[in-house]
Structure formats: structure tokens, C-alpha cells
Amino acid sequence: MSRKPLVRECPPTTWYFRQPRYLRYMSREITSIFIAAYCVLLVVGLQRLSQGPAAWEGFLLALRGPDSIVFHLLALTAAFYHATTWFNATQKAMPIQIGEGFVPGNIISGAHYAAWAVLSVAILFLAGVF
Amino acid sequence: MTTPLKERLVQLEVLRYNPDTDTEAHFQRYEVVCQEEWVVLDALNKVKADIDPTLNYRWSCHMAVCGSCGMMINGEPKLSCHAFLRSYEGVIRVEPLAHFPIERDLVTAPDDFMEKLKRVKPYVISKQKKPIEEGEHKQTPAQLMKFRQYSMCINCMLCYAACPEYGLEPEFIGPAALTLAHRYNLDSRDGGRKERQEVAATLEGVWTCTFVGACSEVCPAHVDPASALQQMKITSSIDWIVEHLIPGGKS
Numbered sequence: 001m002s003r004k005p006l007v008r009e010c011p012p013t014t015w016y017f018r019q020p021r022y023l024r025y026m027s028r029e030i031t032s033i034f035i036a037a038y039c040v041l042l043v044v045g046l047q048r049l050s051q052g053p054a055a056w057e058g059f060l061l062a063l064r065g066p067d068s069i070v071f072h073l074l075a076l077t078a079a080f081y082h083a084t085t086w087f088n089a090t091q092k093a094m095p096i097q098i099g100e101g102f103v104p105g106n107i108i109s110g111a112h113y114a115a116w117a118v119l120s121v122a123i124l125f126l127a128g129v130f
Numbered sequence: 131m132t133t134p135l136k137e138r139l140v141q142l143e144v145l146r147y148n149p150d151t152d153t154e155a156h157f158q159r160y161e162v163v164c165q166e167e168w169v170v171l172d173a174l175n176k177v178k179a180d181i182d183p184t185l186n187y188r189w190s191c192h193m194a195v196c197g198s199c200g201m202m203i204n205g206e207p208k209l210s211c212h213a214f215l216r217s218y219e220g221v222i223r224v225e226p227l228a229h230f231p232i233e234r235d236l237v238t239a240p241d242d243f244m245e246k247l248k249r250v251k252p253y254v255i256s257k258q259k260k261p262i263e264e265g266e267h268k269q270t271p272a273q274l275m276k277f278r279q280y281s282m283c284i285n286c287m288l289c290y291a292a293c294p295e296y297g298l299e300p301e302f303i304g305p306a307a308l309t310l311a312h313r314y315n316l317d318s319r320d321g322g323r324k325e326r327q328e329v330a331a332t333l334e335g336v337w338t339c340t341f342v343g344a345c346s347e348v349c350p351a352h353v354d355p356a357s358a359l360q361q362m363k364i365t366s367s368i369d370w371i372v373e374h375l376i377p378g379g380k381s
Binding site for chain 2: 003004005006007008010016018019021022025029089092093094095097099100101102
């Protein structure tokens with residue numbers, strides 16, 4: 001008896017509709033588009049700064065527009081979501097063994113959240129918010 | 131007197147494929163009277179015994195140890211001996227494990243997985259050879275705990291059926307094999323990490339993984355392959371930094 005295994009292709013563009021966990025994964029990955037777009041915005045800002053005060057003021061004015069505010073809110077939400085998934089993953093990537101046991105995962109992730117909060121406050125302080 | 135067991139009419143929709151006569155797979159519906167506390171495997175056994183003896187599937191232990199009876203049950207990779215009928219309502223759709231070629235009905239061809247398992251050298255490669263008369267290689271409980279979780283794999287391949295990267299990039303070594311490589315890399319008696327990295331620290335190795343995490347969610351032995359692969363990415367990155375960015379550094 002000869003073998004004739006049936007090979008089934010994984011649909012390359014629609015596979016993520018197969019399971020809800022794949023959609024959750026794709027939503028995490030899509031956040032990177034907003035983060036990349038925000039990086040481009042920062043580079044444009046630097047370019048305007050290098051072109052002199054008038055160009056910089058024009059850039060700041062554009063940032064105050066409604067489209068810009070909507071984009072910033074979306075980018076901030078995406079960054080929060082991405083950071084949360086990242087910090088929750090740290091306990092898997094960086095287990096800490098003490099003797100025969102392991103440090104509980106929520107302490108490892110919690111330490112990252114704490115460092116995030118401290119650094120955010122420090123940056124806001126340096127930016128003159130407080 | 132014992133309470134009579136509750137019965138339930140279960141509808142199964144099973145993917146069938148006969149390599150001798152079929153060019154495509156098709157679903158076949160079975161209605162079978164089951165006990166409420168049965169698992170899907172029991173229902174399949176009842177179908178084979180009473181309704182259709184031509185139905186093919188693999189199983190052995192019936193207690194989630196042997197890893198033979200993995201199937202897609204309502205689209206989710208499961209051990210059919212571990213999938214209780216009471217967890218499902220309506221028609222239960224049973225298909226062979228995704229991402230593997232179908233040999234016949236619910237039986238898949240595991241050849242690719244077996245080949246990849248061999249490539250990661252899943253055995254202790256001794257740090258130093260010592261004669262038997264010098265005694266055993268001792269290991270402390272702490273050294274054992276470092277890798278114990280990753281030694282619990284039962285090779286059921288559910289993680290491969292859950293991993294979309296394996297479905298899209300069949301050359302990916304995949305979750306279970308790479309996790310076993312990690313298990314031996316972490317073993318205090320082992321000195322084979324460098325040999326395994328030649329397979330594991332490559333694009334077809336851990337770097338195809340994009341951390342979907344589905345492998346760990348479906349693993350019936352709670353091995354958590356996703357964590358093993360992320361840890362391997364870190365060691366692979368450290369190796370690269372030491373080799374390329376530190377003068378005189380060797381990985």
C-alpha cells in the first residue's frame with residue numbers, strides 16, 4: 001500500500017481568523033504600525049527644528065490640529081497596549097530561580113511596570129511638566 | 131445502589147480522507163449515544179465499534195500521557211482523551227491535527243516533527259566523559275528544577291497544530307523540538323549547547339517564532355514552549371553580541 005498524505009495549506013492571508021487568540025496576536029502586532037508612525041513624526045519634528053524657528057512653530061501648530069490629536073490618542077493607546085503585552089511577557093522570557101523555586105511571574109512583570117512608571121515620571125519631570 | 135449514568139446523544143462531524151479513493155477530505159456526520167462523562171475519544175471508539183469500523187485515528191493510553199490522540203476539536207488542538215463531551219454543545223467537529231499532512235481520516239503524518247526532533251540532539255551531550263567506575267553524574271534538586279518543566283513534553287504535537295508560524299513556514303523547527311533543545315541546554319550535565327545552537331539559533335530555529343503564544347495555551351503538559359523559545363532568543367542574542375561586538379569575545 002503506497003502512501004498518499006493529503007497536505008493542507010495554511011491560508012497565508014486569512015489564517016488569523018481561525019482562532020480568537022490569533023486575532024489577539026495580530027492586534028498586538030498592529031500596534032507597531034502606530035509606534036512606527038509616531039517615530040516618523042518625531043523625525044519630521046527634528047527636521048523642522050533644524051530648519052529654523054518658523055518651521056518649528058509651524059510643526060507645533062500642526063500638532064494642535066484635531067487630526068493630530070486623534071492620531072496621538074490612537075498612538076498612545078497602541079503604545080500602552082503593546083507595553084502591557086511586552087511587560088506581561090517578561091516573566092516568561094526572564095525567569096529568576098532562587099534555590100529550587102522561581103520568583104513569581106507577577107513580581108517580575110510588576111518590577112517592569114514599576115520601572116516604567118518611575119522612568120515616565122522622570123521624563124515628565126525633565127520635560128518641565130511638574 | 132449506584133446512580134444510573136446520564137446518557138446523551140452526541141453528534142460528531144468527522145473529517146474523512148481515504149488515500150486509496152479520495153483526492154479531497156470531506157466531513158461525515160455520526161450520531162452516537164454516549165455517557166455524559168465521556169471524552170471525545172470514547173465517542174470515537176463507540177462510532178468505530180458500533181457504526182463505522184473504517185474510521186481511523188490514533189490513541190493508546192486514554193489518560194493524557196502518551197500524546198497519541200491529538201486532534202482538532204471544534205478548531206482547537208486537543209488530546210481527544212482529555213476533551214470532555216460535557217464541555218461541548220451541539221455538533222462536535224473533529225479534524226486531524228492542523229499543519230500536518232493527513233495520512234488517513236484523523237491520522238496525520240508526523241515525519242517532519244520526528245526529523246526536526248532529531249536535528250536538535252535531544253539528549254545529554256556530556257561535558258566531560260568519565261568512566262562508569264567513577265560513579266554517576268550528580269545533580270542537585272535546584273539544578274533539576276531549572277529544566278524540569280521543559281522535560282514534561284509528551285510529543286503530542288498540539289503545539290505545532292496551534293503554531294501559525296509552523297503552518298506558514300514549514301521549515302520552522304517548531305515549539306516542542308526547540309523546547310527540548312532548551313531543556314538539554316539548561317541541564318547541568320550537558321555541554322552540547324553550541325552544537326544545538328547551530329540549528330536552534332537560526333532563522334528556521336527560534337527566530338521564526340513571533341511569540342504568538344498559542345503553543346503554551348494548548349500544551350496539555352503545561353510545558354510552556356513559548357517561554358523556552360523566548361529564553362533561547364535572549365541567549366542567542368547574547369551569543370551574537372559577545373561574538374561580534376566584544377573584542378576577542380567568543381560565543
